[in-house]
Amino acid sequence: MNKHATGDGTVGKALDVLEMVSAKGRPVRFSELLNESPLPKATLYRLLQTLVSQGMLSYGDEQQTYALGIRLVRLAHQAWRQSSIAPIARPIVSALSETVGETVHLAQLDNGQVLYVDKRNAKDPIDMYSQAGKVGPGYCTGVGKALMAFLEPGELDQVIAKQSFYRYTPATLADEASLRADLDTIRQEGIAYDREEHEPEIICIAAPILSPKGRPIGALSVTTSTRRKSLDELKEAKPELLKAASEIAAAVSDWQFPG
Structure with a gap:
């Protein structure tokens, strides 16, 4: 029903x-x-x-x-153009994927979940769930946690209340306490990780895209497979990831982003 x-x-x-x-x-x-x-x-x-x-x-x-x-x-196409940061971010997303040689995702929050608004595949793409236009869970994806970590406390409470905490893999953070502890670490480090939490063998490093007031307007991730790289090796993309997130934030700073 x-x-x-x-x-x-x-x-x-x-x-x-x-x-x-x-x-x-x-x-x-x-x-x-x-x-x-x-x-x-x-x-x-x-x-x-x-x-x-x-x-x-x-x-x-x-x-x-x-x-x-x-x-x-x-209508969906017009909404993508008017209410998504994807058109503005696209050249930066493409450049990041080219630089790091891995898949890059751009995402925004949608009713407590993650909406993938753009994706650039690596030259050697990996089969995975995420595609532009798809909605994924917030609590067990790198982009989702990067977005959630920088929400205001009241808004974060509302978003956490919408999470299912379904255990997709043995690594999934399947309860609120574990998620909140991880979000605390993300706020301190400025980046989030997906440690095979949503899909087996899929890992990522993610960064929030913040407005001048510190509001998360999107998140950017570099994603790969454990068959190709370890999480420590993926961390080497951190400088390029943070630079790209900062460039996107600057590009949209004068844009009236929908509330």
Whole structure:
């Protein structure tokens, strides 16, 4: 059953339906949505028809399935350009990946989780979960912890309350106390690490991108595999990583970043 809140009227319900379709990652039938939605059958059907007519969803007659629509794609692209630091940061992200020879991620916080807004693969790319546009956990990724460490205490409490603390690997920080201890260390050192906490064999070093007032507006990471480098070897990228994070911060300092 879908657990999304539907207290925001028709618009809120329609957005919940869009998220349900998006979460499937494939075209989905009405019966599947009905099984998961708290909405009455007639209401769900009406919302789907409205979303289709507005181009936010598309409907395939042959398979009788719903998928995200082209209008939504256009809106998403504009949101990426207007509400993401990625367009400004892109040349710096590319240069960092070229310099260190590893995969570089750019991420922002999204409702307590990590939204990957850009990615530059190494010349010899490694298969991993993270891709631009994907959402990942905050508590067990380098970029997530780099972002969380520099939040104001009250905001940090809210973000921590949204973490699932699911143990992905034996190295995952699977409780609040362990996470808070790691965040204290990150604040002192200015960098965060993913020690195979989200995916086996995947490690990274990450740095926050801070506004002039010290607010985290993004995070940057250099990622590789333990098959290629040790964490100590990856730490050698720290100077270049911090330099790139500082350059991005300077590039967006006059930009009215969305609150």
